[in-house]
Amino acid sequence: MRVLLVDDHPLILSALQSVIQGLGDDVVVTGVATGRAAREALLERQGDFDLVLLDLQLGDANGFDLLADLRQSYPALPVVVISASDRSSDVIRAIDMGAMGFVPKRASNDTLCEALRLVMAGSVYVPPMSMGLDSGRDEEVPLRSPRPASGGVASQGAYQTQPSLASLGLTPRQTDVLALLLQGKPNKLIARELNLSVETVKDHVAAVLRALGVNSRTQAVLAVSQITQQHGSFSTWRSPGPPPRH
Template identity: 30%
Template sequence: MIEVIIADDHPIVRAGLKQIIMEQADISVAAEAANGIDLLRQVRERDYDVILLDLTMPGMDGLDVLKQLRIEKPRIPVVILTIHPESQYALRILKAGAAGYLTKASADGELIKAIRKVHRGGKYISPSLAERIAFALDEDTRKLPHETLSDREYQVLCLIGTGKTVSRIADELALSVKTVSTYRTRILEKMRMENNAELIHYAVQNGLVE
């Protein structure tokens, strides 16, 4: 039996994922967590076979949780589930150590395959993402401006790209307005831009936001 723990701050999402898993004879939902801190506490108390981790959660987001899991529990495969389009976070998430990456929209058809594959020691990505990675290998190796950003800076850039204010981003990431403003300043400097309007235009043109 493959024992799975689900970490997502939305009870309805957890219930939907459980429903998909319950139909399988070889997989069970052994535990649930409503946020990253709760997930880390539970995996410290006992081991699970696979972790299903939401990327966007209050307090400690999925990327930070993933990095901590790679330090504390490197042998447990983590499948990231997110509402964000694959082009926005997938490559960064996989480089950070995730064993799989799925959009929630595709979970119904791909979740079980992903759990079984990562449990066997493999990596799982959707066919569309695999194709995108293959094409990326053929492209010029020079980094685009947003690829020079740290993970947190990139996250703030994507949120700015959706038109959110500094205060709104601070609330969403559980950071101070001053901290987010500092990230914004670094982003503008690294990307050699002057204001939010230029950042939004860049994010839209490069497919970083929907």
């Protein structure tokens, strides 16, 4: 696995490199300190990276701006945000912009390694606290717990006892739609990948949001992240569907 690590703090850059390289003998980490260096590394070695770890506070660039550039130029390349911030507004913004994970720098080494494993397995990682309050620092972004398979209404903030994805009662096609939704793909692209009409995809997306008990795609990503942290990665649970068409 080839990882591009972007952080402008030398000590943190070195520490993160050591932790990530500890994931396996086949892990190669390239560390850069600026947004410009990150862009140059990606241009010089197009297709040579499997994952990008991105700090939001860079001396020469805004991390969110760089994230937007990465998602536009390299849509298939997973990006995980590593940040000193753990505000829910930053987590939600990063996921909404296409990041596959958000790991606060205060997290343990084990948490970082588990987050990277989840992302490389096709899941999304967000810190558990992002589902709740930010101690009044930001506007609340409440998420309801997914509805149990029995149809009962789960209570607010019941993420300690998340149901499994399998218990949500999604059909195989809804599961396929959810998998592509988690990759940030719009309805038109999902329709093309699954050979469905856009209207049918909209119906499936609405059904998935209802099953998860959320109101938006970003909330769905956050909810699935919480579920997979308790019950295993989404890619190991989802039913097999037709291979994506490229």
